[in-house]
Amino acid sequence: MSRRAGASFGSSRPEMAPPPVWVTTLIFAALHLVLAARLWLVQDEAYYALWSTHLQPAYYDHPPMIALWIRIGEALLGHGTLAVRLVPVLGFALVTPITAAITRAAGGDGAAARWAALMFNCMAVPFALGFTATPDAPSTLFWALATLAVLRAPEAPARHWPLAGLWMALGVLSKLTNLFLGVAVTLWLLASPVGRAQLRHPVTWAAMALTAALLAPFLWWSATHGWLGLARQFGRLDQPGPTHNATLPFIAMAVLTVTPLLLWRALAAAWREGAAAQRLMWFSAPLWLYLLVHSMGHAIQANWIVPLFPGLAALAALGRADLRPGRALATASALGLSALALTLALWPGKPVFRGDNPPNQTKGWPALTRQIDALMAQDGAIWVATVDYGTTGALAFALPGVPVRALTEPERWGFRGGFPRDLCDRPALLIQARPAALAPQILFNQVGPTRVLERKSGGITLKSYSATEVRGLRHGPCAGN
16 A cells, blocks of 8 residues: 555645734734724624723623723723724734634644634634624633633643633623633632642632632622622523523524534544643533523523634644644635625625614614704704613714713613713603603603604614603602602
């Protein structure tokens, strides 16, 4: 038998060389910066931007890191979409070289590290989320940093365990999802021989103490506010779910967002590679398990799994000789799918995907804002009343000189302080997404005409709103006026 006949399938074929890590980082960072500057904020981003005007240890929905990052961007660039997104974009960009470092720590060579950096950016969720200002940006960055530190810790505990403790704390301060990494690392320390050996080092315990100390302000705030964030995020498991099981859609979503060939490579590497590679799957297992349980009664959103993508990219880039030629094909297919999906979602003009989805939330705001300005001038309104957090955040960003106040969910708005009593008797414009959730007469003493406003793109209505002339709020702190 000839040497060629006895070789593993594909092992004799030359492999396409991936770009250097710094080139991949700059290319995708530039793409995301352009999108960040040109596209309007989605409603969640605008809501988080409102948080940044009142920094505090925690908020109703999430820990405070995204508010701090937005505050830094606006301090540097002023008011604007790029200012809101600047630090999150840079944070996502840093995940690229960290993914390469994780790959090396898991046993990969330089080529595998370069492939992992490229694969991470080509996966659908990082590709699409890389320009947005959401808690997923700091959550993913600190999850990746903590993973790298724990992988390196057995080699140099005194150097890497303090970093692991720091990154884990900052991760939890970004998003409660990062608690699952702490659970995974704790289980690994207790269950594996290498992990138990780490517990003999005092620095490991010191790292745990550092994590606890950094989380103390967040925990104190949560304890004094009825554990709002924890109850909101994990209380979903106790809430009635849909009549159908969401597990199959969750699995399909995971396959499509990681992209099929990259996911297959990651699973193959976890099965066939060494202990360090398998540790990456160990670190992700608690979050996967939680989401699987959650999916049995509730839908899973794609962004919930994004902290797992650096580890999945590292695994997908690993592989014995017979798998290596497939890296280029897997990466190209992922890039093609991700670019196509994002292009269709954000295509200007007539929307390809109809409805109030996040990509469509970036469209039609300047024209809608002009309509609201005209109505406020016509009615003599000096503030805007709203009844949902998405509209509140969006209009607060679009109308920076106008007081925009939500009249529902007071627990969500505690960071803004009490309702300004000087607005109680002042004329306002009540904006509600249609169909209106509340009758204006329930909230105000004087109710004028209601007009219909439409947020459009390419002549297609994306969302319609009722705009009602109102005065004399008799709700909450204004009751009895």
